[in-house]
Amino acid sequence: xxxxxxxxxxxDPAGIGPEIVAKAAADPAVRAVCEPVIFATTPAAPIRIxxxxxxxxxxxxxxxxxxxxxxxxxxxxxxxxxxxxxxxxAQAGLPWKGHTDLLAHLCGVSRxxxxxxxxxxxxxxxxxxxxxxxxAALLTPDLVAETIxxxxxxxxxxxxxxxxxxxxxxxxxxxxSGLLGTEDxxxxxxxxxxxxxxxxxxxxPFPADTVFVRAARGEFDCVLACYHDQGLIPVKLLAFGxxxxxxxxxxxxxxxxxxxxxxxxxxRGVADAGSMIEAVKLAAQxxxxx
Numbered sequence: 193x194x195x196x197x198x199x200x201x202x203x204d205p206a207g208i209g210p211e212i213v214a215k216a217a218a219d220p221a222v223r224a225v226c227e228p229v230i231f232a233t234t235p236a237a238p239i240r241i242x243x244x245x246x247x248x249x250x251x252x253x254x255x256x257x258x259x260x261x262x263x264x265x266x267x268x269x270x271x272x273x274x275x276x277x278x279x280x281x282a283q284a285g286l287p288w289k290g291h292t293d294l295l296a297h298l299c300g301v302s303r304x305x306x307x308x309x310x311x312x313x314x315x316x317x318x319x320x321x322x323x324x325x326x327x328a329a330l331l332t333p334d335l336v337a338e339t340i341x342x343x344x345x346x347x348x349x350x351x352x353x354x355x356x357x358x359x360x361x362x363x364x365x366x367x368x369s370g371l372l373g374t375e376d377x378x379x380x381x382x383x384x385x386x387x388x389x390x391x392x393x394x395x396x397p398f399p400a401d402t403v404f405v406r407a408a409r410g411e412f413d414c415v416l417a418c419y420h421d422q423g424l425i426p427v428k429l430l431a432f433g434x435x436x437x438x439x440x441x442x443x444x445x446x447x448x449x450x451x452x453x454x455x456x457x458x459x460r461g462v463a464d465a466g467s468m469i470e471a472v473k474l475a476a477q478x479x480x481x482x
Contacts, residue, residue, distance in 0.1 A: 195226050196269035196479035198472050199259040202232035203274030206239050206248040207453025208463035213274050215465035216472050226476035229268055231259045241459035249280030256291065260298045263444040269482075270445035270475035274468060275453045278321075289321045295439055295446055304441035305342050307414075308423065308450065309350065309474060310431035313407055314414040315423040316343045316440070327419045328375055331362060336383040339416060344392045346440035347414060349478050358403050358412040359384055359396030360422060366397045380418075433466040436474045445478045447471040 200217055203209025210232065217228040233254040237247040256276075262268045278290055288294040296304045306317045318339045319330050340357065347355035359380055363373030370377055380397040387394050396403070400417070404426040407415045417423025427435050428450065435450035449467040457463055 196476050197267070198226045198228055198475050198479070199262060199268040199271045200228050200230050200468075200472060201255045201259045201271060201273045202230065202252075203255075204248050204252045204277045204280055204453045205232070205235055206241050206243055206245060206280070207275060207277060207455055207458050209252075209274030209276075209453065211458075211461065211463045212449070212465040212468040215463075216272075216468040219465070219469050222469055222472050222476075225473055226269075226479075228472060231255050231262075233258070242455040244277055244280045244283065244455070246280065246283040246285070249277060249282075249284035249286065252276045253281060253284065253286055253294070256294060257298065260295065260444065264299070269479035270447070272468070272471040272475045273446065273448040275449055275451060277453045277455075291446075291448060292320060292439055295442055299442050299444060301441055301443070303338050303342065304439050305339050307343070307346065307438040307440050308427045308435050309438055310427055310435040312430045313404065313427055314347075314350075315404075315427050316414060316416045317420060317423050318416055319419050321420065324419065324421075328362065328373075331375060331379055331418060333379055333383055336380060336416075337386060340383060340387045340392060340394060341390075342441045343414060343416060344387070344394070346438075349481055351481075352413050354393060355413040356411070357392065357394035357414050357416060358398055358407060359394060359416045360400040360403050360418060361397035362418045364399070364401075366399045433464060434470055435467065436471045438474070438478075445475055445482065447475040447478070 200213045233251040235247040235251040239248045308315045361376045367373045367376030437448040439446045
């Protein structure tokens, strides 16, 4: 039986992406589970390693477009992406904030979510790269319900046939019955009740300062977090360098690292490829299951 072909995109060429992709592609643990295929684009103008530029941002974008096209044609079985720089994309005039919304656009889907997969903890973000002051208004019943649905439908890809989900509350103490905010009672709790009525094993909203501990100890398989840092602080505290970012809701498999472009160490040959290796291995595992 042939091994799955996994596209490794090099990310921003001014960052550590090219280095960690090369290291991951050569790693024996990676080559044991897949055939790595490196995708990279030469910038159209000179760039300086470790510096933000429009040319580097455009090259990173072009690389992703090429890899997604290859995946949709069936030439590769999954994509594992090295980090891009959001400011470089903005300087290149690109309207997307990052991989996730670009991938949704390229694949023609309206709803996707970010799942962070680590041995100790799995977390899905309901809102992602938005200012904290906007989170409450963005947490609509429809968005919460759809993210719960995507999560429940996607976790069987990781060997969880009937995942046990928990929803983290938005406010301290999950609102304390409205004393510390009404969103938990008026938006989150009804979404949980509707999902349970549809057969999803989900509980909450629970206070965010304890629900991640409960999940890490095995009570839940995955926690849905209301906003970016609420979910990523516990993941990175427990599993930095081991966690893998998975985009759920796409017709293709896409995994990624749990860190950024690290311009401060780019070009020095000292970047840790651990998260990239884990991203490729998880992509291969998912492709094999599919």
